[in-house]
Amino acid sequence: MKRYLFIGIDISKATLDVCMLSLLHITDSHYHQFPNNTKGFILLLKWLKQKSNLVPIEDWRLCMENTGMYSLELNCFLHDKGIWQTMENALQIKRSMGVVRGKTDKADCKTIALYAYRFFDRLKPYVLPNVTLLRLKALFAQRERLVSMHSQLLVGNQSLKGYPKDIVKDIEKQNEKLLKNLSEQIKAVDKLLKECLKQDEELQRKATLIQSVPGIGPQTAAYLLIVSRGMNNFATPRQFACYSGCAPFAHTSGSSIRGKTKVHFIANRKMKMLLHMAAMNAITFNEEIKAYYQRKVAEGKNPMSVLNAVRFKLICRIFSVVKRDQEFVKEYRKIAA
Secondary structure: OOOOEEEEEEEOOOEEEEEEEOOOOOOOEEEEEEEOOHHHHHHHHHHHHHHOOOOOHHHEEEEEEOOOHHHHHHHHHHHHHOOOEEEEOHHHHHHHOOOOOOOOHHHHHHHHHHHHHHOHHHOOOOOOOOHHHHHHHHHHHHHHHHHHHHHHHHHHHHHHHHOOHHHHHHHHHHHHHHHHHHHHHHHHHHHHHHHHHHOOHHHHHHHHHHHOOOOOOHHHHHHHHHHOOOOOOOOOHHHHHHHOOOOEEEEEEOOOEEEEEEEOOOOOHHHHHHHHHHHHHHHHHOHHHHHHHHHHHHOOOOHHHHHHHHHHHHHHHHHHHHHHOOOOOOOOOOOOO
16 A cells, blocks of 8 residues: 655744654654745755655655745745645634644644645645746735725825815825825836736736626736636636635525525635626626616615626636637627528
8 A cells, every 4th residue: 555644834934844744653743843945945855854764755745734925935845856745725724623722833733734644635736836927926916015005195195184284285295296106106017917918828818818708807817817827726617706705605504594695705805806896897888797787686686696696797707718718709699590
């Protein structure tokens, strides 16, 4: 029988807490802490080889929580060395372990290793996103920061209206300069986003297809490509709807509990917000969607439920145009033979 070596890594900004489960007794383990840098990665690899009891490197199973930028450098190092790795949702790991009392980094990395052992059949190898997607993600995050700063200054300007003009005129002048500068910076980032997409023909093509769907703009298309890894992470529109908080779920039990069927709060809220704005845009400017929305509301449907249905319609259209590799046809009519 093939033996796998299960290794859990708890990642923080400065350190890596590593737990290797014993091959003889799964309750026993080896623990060590390493710095979260290149030197630490080399020491980690050396330590794993010493403790692996001659288990070949291709049979190592490294599991870690998805911590974003803190794990990226380690992911690249493991990828270059050809070591199998998987990234799991932290909440998924936490809820799988039942009642747990106390919390330490040492205990957390063992919990991750035990999760990998118990749910080995569910683990999927982690594939690094390509350079273009990583750059897109960084640029989009930069744009979000600039937009947030711009919004804060606008709100600050509104609050200044309560003061006499001669007291705050210097502050208003300074804010106007900052707002102008931030607007220019946002436009510059938008330009960089477009140039970044042009560097990858496949992503550029998918972005064009996605934006052909009425209501979808460049920011929504870019973020959708980032979270879906270029439309490769989700097999069906329903999966993506669940991820983005648009899929409704029943809440019933026995004969007494009959809760409302509603969307779940565990979702990518940024994606949900962008889809919401896209749906509002489609309702306003697309005659077909507008007619659908008005008809359903006239039938007595809750407006927010109809709006959520519009969000799902947009998701289905996005997946359809990408799958068919054909831009959305706004007015399709059958032509008699």
